[in-house]
Amino acid sequence: MDDEAVGAKVTRVAETKPVKIGWKRDLLQLAPFLRWLVFQRWFQFTLIVPNLLAFTIVILSGIFGIPVGAKNFSIIFVWIVWWALLIVVLVPFGARVWCAMCPIPAFGEWLQRKSFVSFVSQGLGLGKRWPRQLRNLWLANFGFLTIALFSPIVTTRPVVTGFLLLGLMAVAVVMHLVFERRAFCRYLCPVGGFLGLYSMAAPVELRRIDAEVCRQCRFKSCYRGSTPESLKVGGIGGYGCPNFEFPGGGMERNTYCLLCTECVKACPYGNITINLRPFGTDLLVEKGWKLDEAFKAFIMLGSAILYSIIMIGPWGTLKSWANLGGWGFLGYAGMFLGSILVLAPGLHLGMSALVRKIAGTRSVPLSEVFVNTSYALVPLGLFGWIAFSLAFVLPNISYAVSVLSDPFGWGWDLFGTKSYPWTPYAPGIVPYLQVPLLLVGLAWSVFVGTGILHKTFEEAQARKASVPLTAYLIGGTLVFLALYLG
Amino acid sequence: MQRNRFFFIGIAIIVLGAAAAGFAWVHRPAPTEREFEITARQFAFDPPRITVNLGDTVILRVRSEDITHGVYIDGYGIDVKVPPQEEAEITFVANRPGKIRYRCSAICGPLHPFMVGEIIVRPNIPLAGSAFLAMVVGVVALGYAWWRKEA
Numbered sequence: 001m002d003d004e005a006v007g008a009k010v011t012r013v014a015e016t017k018p019v020k021i022g023w024k025r026d027l028l029q030l031a032p033f034l035r036w037l038v039f040q041r042w043f044q045f046t047l048i049v050p051n052l053l054a055f056t057i058v059i060l061s062g063i064f065g066i067p068v069g070a071k072n073f074s075i076i077f078v079w080i081v082w083w084a085l086l087i088v089v090l091v092p093f094g095a096r097v098w099c100a101m102c103p104i105p106a107f108g109e110w111l112q113r114k115s116f117v118s119f120v121s122q123g124l125g126l127g128k129r130w131p132r133q134l135r136n137l138w139l140a141n142f143g144f145l146t147i148a149l150f151s152p153i154v155t156t157r158p159v160v161t162g163f164l165l166l167g168l169m170a171v172a173v174v175m176h177l178v179f180e181r182r183a184f185c186r187y188l189c190p191v192g193g194f195l196g197l198y199s200m201a202a203p204v205e206l207r208r209i210d211a212e213v214c215r216q217c218r219f220k221s222c223y224r225g226s227t228p229e230s231l232k233v234g235g236i237g238g239y240g241c242p243n244f245e246f247p248g249g250g251m252e253r254n255t256y257c258l259l260c261t262e263c264v265k266a267c268p269y270g271n272i273t274i275n276l277r278p279f280g281t282d283l284l285v286e287k288g289w290k291l292d293e294a295f296k297a298f299i300m301l302g303s304a305i306l307y308s309i310i311m312i313g314p315w316g317t318l319k320s321w322a323n324l325g326g327w328g329f330l331g332y333a334g335m336f337l338g339s340i341l342v343l344a345p346g347l348h349l350g351m352s353a354l355v356r357k358i359a360g361t362r363s364v365p366l367s368e369v370f371v372n373t374s375y376a377l378v379p380l381g382l383f384g385w386i387a388f389s390l391a392f393v394l395p396n397i398s399y400a401v402s403v404l405s406d407p408f409g410w411g412w413d414l415f416g417t418k419s420y421p422w423t424p425y426a427p428g429i430v431p432y433l434q435v436p437l438l439l440v441g442l443a444w445s446v447f448v449g450t451g452i453l454h455k456t457f458e459e460a461q462a463r464k465a466s467v468p469l470t471a472y473l474i475g476g477t478l479v480f481l482a483l484y485l486g
Numbered sequence: 487m488q489r490n491r492f493f494f495i496g497i498a499i500i501v502l503g504a505a506a507a508g509f510a511w512v513h514r515p516a517p518t519e520r521e522f523e524i525t526a527r528q529f530a531f532d533p534p535r536i537t538v539n540l541g542d543t544v545i546l547r548v549r550s551e552d553i554t555h556g557v558y559i560d561g562y563g564i565d566v567k568v569p570p571q572e573e574a575e576i577t578f579v580a581n582r583p584g585k586i587r588y589r590c591s592a593i594c595g596p597l598h599p600f601m602v603g604e605i606i607v608r609p610n611i612p613l614a615g616s617a618f619l620a621m622v623v624g625v626v627a628l629g630y631a632w633w634r635k636e637a
């Protein structure tokens with residue numbers, strides 16, 4: 001090769017150089033106990049059982065308990081305790097680990113597998129394939145939006161919460177018996193969509209270890225499940241990925257990984273593990289950038305802002321409209337859906353057009369800029385949700401203490417804590433917790449945004465384009481600050 | 487060269503901002519006594535938001551139009567119940583700038599946890615400060631991202 005050719009090659013490599021991802025550590029090597037746990041067939045079952053128990057109490061107390069939310073186990077434990085755990089701890093630090101322990105699909109999956117714990121190759125159900133046109137997040141987005149629209153009702157009426165969860169469980173059972181794998185979790189679950197989006201920010205990931213081993217593997221057990229042949233080579237017996245992922249085929253994002261660890265058990269070569277890694281790595285994985293996920297980002301950021309106005313803002317008229325207040329509800333619904341489905345994407349489109357104009361190139365289509373840059377909203381959206389959640393979790397979580405003793409509001413006093421008074425925690429300092437959270441979200445979004453632009457445009461263009469994108473992200477942060485402090 | 491210019495603009499903005507804040511602080515209005523009539527009903531306080539100045543003695547006359555509500559003022563340790571058709575009087579000195587949230591403290595129906603009122607204590611230093619900080623953080627993050635790409 002002559003020098004010129006080598007030079008050209010070097011330049012190309014420099015251009016396509018992947019964004020520096022930093023360090024990774026094999027968590028299962030660091031923590032042998034965790035490794036041992038993950039290799040037990042009963043691992044997931046044990047995670048599910050306590051949640052299923054709590055879930056049963058939620059449904060029973062929701063349907064049969066006192067209709068006052070603050071005195072009912074269902075409202076307090078779902079919308080305050082579970083929600084706080086999910087958005088403050090599980091998602092930001094554990095990706096979709098909630099999905100591994102979620103009781104909603106449990107019955108469906110046990111029926112489908114005809115097994116609680118052990119690996120059985122012959123299951124139950126029709127095992128139909130999920131329709132190709134629906135293999136995306138649109139149904140889940142639609143389901144989330146519907147629940148989100150009615151959330152002032154859902155989160156305050158025990159009976160609605162009870163029937164909603166019971167209904168989701170029933171739908172999950174039907175889905176498991178008609179379709180293959182966990183089609184419910186992948187394509188329908190209203191929670192799964194946003195867990196997937198925000199799990200990309202988490203510092204853990206389930207991935208293959210050595211790509212070459214997977215390339216040579218003829219079993220592909222992580223996708224197909226263990227077979228007698230694969231078990232002769234290795235593995236303890238595991239189902240193929242319930243969520244239609246193919247870890248051995250180069251799964252690069254957390255978005256659809258439920259962390260159920262079936263693939264870890266199925267792999268004949270022990271080639272799948274769980275890594276610790278820097279926060280937010282997946283947000284820069286280009287091949288996942290899609291419009292359905294982009295809309296999930298608008299839905300989440302938009303609903304965090306809208307709830308901050310409607311639920312924790314002081315405006316009574318809006319609240320009574322949202323509370324199914326006659327025709328006013330239509331006004332509220334119009335505002336809610338309009339902001340999320342028209343206003344937010346419209347603003348984002350305007351910003352994308354500006355980014356493209358300032359970058360000074362026509363070679364990248366506007367639609368691509370629109371989709372790619374939407375992933376920059378993920379950190380800000382996640383931290384916006386955490387900040388919003390603090391504003392209703394801290395003042396109200398003390399109800400959990402009394403509700404624990406009297407879950408149905410029937411006057412029981414199981415643990416002697418029934419008369420624990422309502423105690424708002426950290427009153428008056430909530431805004432000072434929200435500000436640093438939002439600033440961290442902003443800084444992180446700016447980093448992710450510039451990373452995305454460098455993958456979308458050439459160096460000089462990306463640099464120019466990052467100015468309007470940063471201004472846009474600062475603008476979003478100012479909206480939150482105005483709502484919480486102004 | 488470009489970096490120096492950014493640095494200079496940044497310093498200029500900080501100096502101007504500090505000067506404006508200092509001017510506003512020096513010319514802030516003298517504290518007085520301010521009285522407000524507030525109606526409580528499911529699930530809001532009316533008017534939803536009132537504005538006072540730092541140091542003002544605030545008197546809230548809260549009247550309930552339907553059932554028993556309460557007024558719990560975040561960070562001021564005040565919690566007063568307001569029975570139906572009665573009036574409760576709350577007096578306190580607004581001694582911290584920014585937004586004070588007060589919330590209903592008597593379970594009054596489904597949306598009770600979201601029954602909130604707001605008192606804005608001017609000058610709203612926390613809002614101005616955090617907005618300023620957001621701009622600084624955004625610009626610094628961008629600068630850092632650029633610098634890292636170069637390094």
Ligand SMILES: [Cu+2]
Nearest residue numbers: 555590594601
């Ligand atoms: Cu009330």
